[in-house]
Amino acid sequence: MSNISDVALKANVSIATVSRVVNESDHKVNPATREKVLAAIRELDYRPNALAKGLLMKKTMTIGIIIPDISNPYYAEIVRGIQDTADGAGYAVMLHNTDRKQERIIRYIYLLREKSADGVIFSGGIINEYETLSILKELKERVVVVGRHAVDFPAVMVDxxxxxxxxxxxxxxxxxxxxxxxxxxxxxxxxxxxxxxxxxxxxxxxxxxxxxxxxxxxxxxxxxxxxxxxxxxxxxxxxxxxxxxxxxxxxxxxxxxxxxxxxxxxxxxxxxxxxxxxxxxxxxxxxxxxPMYDIGVAAMRMLIDLLGGGMFEKLRLFNTKLLVRGSTA
Amino acid sequence: MSNISDVALKANVSIATVSRVVNESDHKVNPATREKVLAAIRELDYRPNALAKGLLMKKTMTIGIIIPDISNPYYAEIVRGIQDTADGAGYAVMLHNTDRKQERIIRYIYLLREKSADGVIFSGGIINEYETLSILKELKERVVVVGRHAVDFPAVMVDxxxxxxxxxxxxxxxxxxxxxxxxxxxxxxxxxxxxxxxxxxxxxxxxxxxxxxxxxxxxxxxxxxxxxxxxxxxxxxxxxxxxxxxxxxxxxxxxxxxxxxxxxxxxxxxxxxxxxxxxxxxxxxxxxxxPMYDIGVAAMRMLIDLLGGGMFEKLRLFNTKLLVRGSTA
DNA sequence: GGGCTACATCGGAGATGTTCGACATGGGTA
DNA sequence: TACCCATGTCGAACATCTCCGATGTAGCCC
The missing domain is CATH 3.40.50.2300 (Response regulator)
Structure with a gap:
């Protein structure tokens, strides 16, 4: 895989110039030069290495989801809502199934830390959850929780x-x-x-x-x-x-x-x-x-706001609705 | 978050030594020193940064899944099989839903490349899939496909x-x-x-x-x-x-x-x-x-073998089984 | 006992790919 | 001539691993 210096070499410019073109940081680059660079990028099919970028910028555009079980349609629907929203905002998603095992929850939290995930959406509690979730605190305000939990994170809840x-x-x-x-x-x-x-x-x-x-x-x-x-x-x-x-x-x-x-x-x-x-x-x-899908959407929106750093609603409560069909009379 | 040099400083050793302890590369480190380092690691709650490691090692222990829709129980079950197997082998999983849109398939393939995923499991074809999937070729033998597809990757198929x-x-x-x-x-x-x-x-x-x-x-x-x-x-x-x-x-x-x-x-x-x-x-x-779950397991196993570099079965065919229940007579 | 060798242990530095601030260059204008 | 603006270049920094060399010590032979 070609890297940024390959592109620089081919386009006959410096690495920094390529970076400026790629990131469209400022338009302080000669259109002719820009075209040369873009041509080289196309030719080499260059893509910036997200690892290097993330390492430097301390932002990976990746979030983690920790849920009990994706084969449960309830969680699958929530995840779909999260993913559609994440995708729209440029975030990729790492998924983890815990089966409500404390050991796995802890392991995934650490894993997400190692991989420098920008944030985490957590759902599906366990008994002694306080001590478990306090590990999440180390992620420092980067967590949104779905459902009622023992630790005070921004949360999306259902009535x-x-x-x-x-x-x-x-x-x-x-x-x-x-x-x-x-x-x-x-x-x-x-x-x-x-x-x-x-x-x-x-x-x-x-x-x-x-x-x-x-x-x-x-x-x-x-x-x-x-x-x-x-x-x-x-x-x-x-x-x-x-x-x-x-x-x-x-x-x-x-x-x-x-x-x-x-x-x-x-x-x-x-x-x-x-x-x-x-x-x-x-x-x-x-x-x-x-409204599982909407819950996922709301959770991801909240996480995006959280990562943005501004003020936002720390709690979103969804009401339920009784659908009377044939199984009751 | 503390890094390796913080640990080195605290333990009064060099970065190289910390690295040796962390990776248990060889036992060429004095037990007393090892203990000092481990103590510093515990104290600082240090975890190696996966981005830096991945950048250097060219291995991220992350794979990508590209499927049409996780809220479809068929795919949810396959994904669960993949994830359980991936997790057992130390791989994390990034999930992407395409809704069978060509534009999204292509986008996710590139995204996975940028993020240096070690491999990809792909399922859910589209019409003009040859041109689309040939992009995957650039990932160079790092792809396992579920189902019959137009491009010859190692595959898990169903009869x-x-x-x-x-x-x-x-x-x-x-x-x-x-x-x-x-x-x-x-x-x-x-x-x-x-x-x-x-x-x-x-x-x-x-x-x-x-x-x-x-x-x-x-x-x-x-x-x-x-x-x-x-x-x-x-x-x-x-x-x-x-x-x-x-x-x-x-x-x-x-x-x-x-x-x-x-x-x-x-x-x-x-x-x-x-x-x-x-x-x-x-x-x-x-x-x-x-057998959706088993298909997922087989696909991930195949990908692990593929990443291992050795020889392995490039095709796994699952037979189906008719379950006669009450809706036919 | 002294010197040399071998081995265990540890440190230094380069390399990974990227971004960005600081600085250089060059031409045009007052 | 001096200054300014538009571009372009350089090098540091991110966190890690690993090769290679350095250091120290123990053992052994003369």
């Missing part, structure tokens, strides 16, 4: 509590009284908030919280299926189910069907997130819409 | 043709004679191969290919839905449908349901890929399984 409350309210409005919940895993703030929203709605309606109606899954369809079978075989048997995400709701519906229960008649089910395929189910899945 | 043929064979075996096809978009070799497999199966059974039974979608559920409505309203009306991926199959099933058709009775539907939620549908989706 998970409100969404869950609204969903349960909807079920109560339909006359359901035995409302079960397939919650997310412990340690996930998203899971906690949705569960809290569920409890709040019960409380607001003077209904008792019954732990026998609650199970904790892992976000996967399999876990939703398994736990729904448990709940539906138990006593009391719920007549409605709030699932902490669509994947588990999908699993739950399958379980109900296998047990001969009609949906929504015998069992109403609400999911969460509004993944693309939810509306294609039979019955179409009632769900709490979370 | 899409065989899979489609087997699926149609299955439908014919069930007594279906009017078999429609919702194919993928033009320009995608995956789409072409699956369509060819469909035609081959018809030919092998002495059945005529009827273009009225074929439509081309965009892989999305929406397109599957829309095109299925077209096909099912047309004449002749198909009694079975091969869809080029699960997403479109899901859309097609919804369309059929809305038209009052029973599945699989009135219409048998086969998808392709085996996305995780397919088995949770009602009826569970018969599909051609493509």
């Amino acid at each position: 998970n509590m409100g969404g869950a409350t609204q969903a349960v309210q909807h079920l109560i409005g339909l006359g359901r009284r035995l409302i079960g919940c397939i919650a997310g895993p412990e340690g996930s703030t998203t899971a906690e908030d949705r569960l809290t929203g569920y409890r709040n709605a019960l409380a607001q309606n003077g209904m008792a919280f019954d732990p026998r109606l609650v199970r904790r899954g892992t976000w996967s369809p399999e876990s939703g299926y398994r736990l729904a079978r448990e709940l539906l075989a138990g006593d009391p048997r719920p007549t409605a189910l709030l699932c902490a995400n669509d994947q588990m709701a999908i699993g739950a519906i399958k379980a109900a069907r296998e047990l001969g229960l009609r949906i929504p008649g015998d069992l109403s089910v609400v999911g969460f997130d509004n993944v693309p395929t939810g509306s294609y189910f039979d019955p179409p899945l009632t769900t709490v819409e979370v | 899409n043709m065989g899979g489609a043929t087997q699926a149609v064979q299955h439908l014919i075996g069930l007594g279906r004679r009017l078999i429609g096809c919702i194919a993928g978009p033009e320009g995608s070799t995956t789409a072409e191969d699956r369509l060819t497999g469909y035609r081959n199966a018809l030919a092998q059974n002495g059945m005529a290919f009827d273009p009225r039974l074929v439509r081309r979608g965009t892989w999305s559920p929406e397109s599957g839905y829309r095109l299925a409505r077209e096909l099912l309203a047309g004449d002749p009306r198909p009694t079975a449908l091969l869809c080029a991926n699960d997403q479109m199959a899901i859309g097609a099933i919804k369309a059929a349901r809305e038209l009052g058709l029973r599945i699989p009775g009135d219409l048998s539907v086969v998808g392709f890929d085996n996305v995780p939620t397919g088995s949770y549908f009602d009826p569970p989706l018969t599909t051609v399984e493509v």
